[in-house]
Amino acid sequence: MSSYQVFVTSVPPTAEDVISYRSLRLLALQTDQHCFSSMYTYECELAFSEETWRERLSSGNKAIIIARRADNDSNHGRVGGINGDWVGTVTMIAPEEVSDTGLPIAELPIAETHNIYAVFGMWVHPEHRGKGVGKRLLKEGIExxxxRREGGLHGEKKTELTLALKGRRGNEAGVALYRSVGFEIVTVDDADSDTFWMTCTL
Structure with missing residues (x-):
């Protein structure tokens, strides 16, 4: 039975982290493109330079959280279902950088009164789903x-702090996962859309 380590990547990232994250992210896009925004495709990100990947990992206003298989005989930083893999990831993006994600946060009625963090890029390798990895990633992100709140690291001083994400219709497993850590569906887009908002106020 596999065990897992969950951690936030260091800022600035190590060279090994850049390589491992690139491999994990590209695998996610290649495996489950439908889970990601059309802004982010495998072909587009495959062409990114090493510097672009490094920059993605270098902001102090977001946390890239990784789940790594932690078997005793594992080797750090390999991807794809082998011992030592990076097998899952989620990113928490602070209010200062939410606009860079393309998420239309202004759609949310609470946008004017809440500090809103975006939950972005959630993915777990298919071989490691159903083992609590996704929940551990989200819990680490919430922590x-x-x-940041305890350290006063918010760009805007508002009364409430909320995490927000876009879900997709038909993804019942994803909805159940997010609900397990406190998210609820708050608004459904128009009838022609396959997405909806989920939020969790801390």
Missing amino acids: WVKR
Whole structure:
């Protein structure tokens, strides 16, 4: 039975982290493109330079959280279902950089009164789903947000702090996962859309 380590990548990233994250992200896009925004495709990100990947990992206003298989005989930083893999990821993006994600946060009625963190790029390798990896990733992300609040690291001083994400119709497993850590569906887009908002106020 596999065990897992969950951690936030360091800022600035190590060279090994850049390589491992690039491999994990490209695998996610290649495996489950339908889970990601059309802004982000495998072909587009495959062409990114090493510097672009490094920059993605270098912001102090977001946390890239990784789940790594932690078997005793594992080797750090390999991807794809082998011992030592990076097998899952999620990103928490602070209010200062949410606009860079393309998420239309202004759609949310609470946008004017809440500090909104975006939950972005959630993915777990198919061989490691159903083992609690996704929940651990989200819990680590929530703890990172709480630590920022305790440290007063918010760009805008508002009364509430909320995490927000876009879900997709038909993804019942994803909805159940997010609900397990406190998210709820708050608004459904127009009838022609396959997405909806989920939020979790801390």
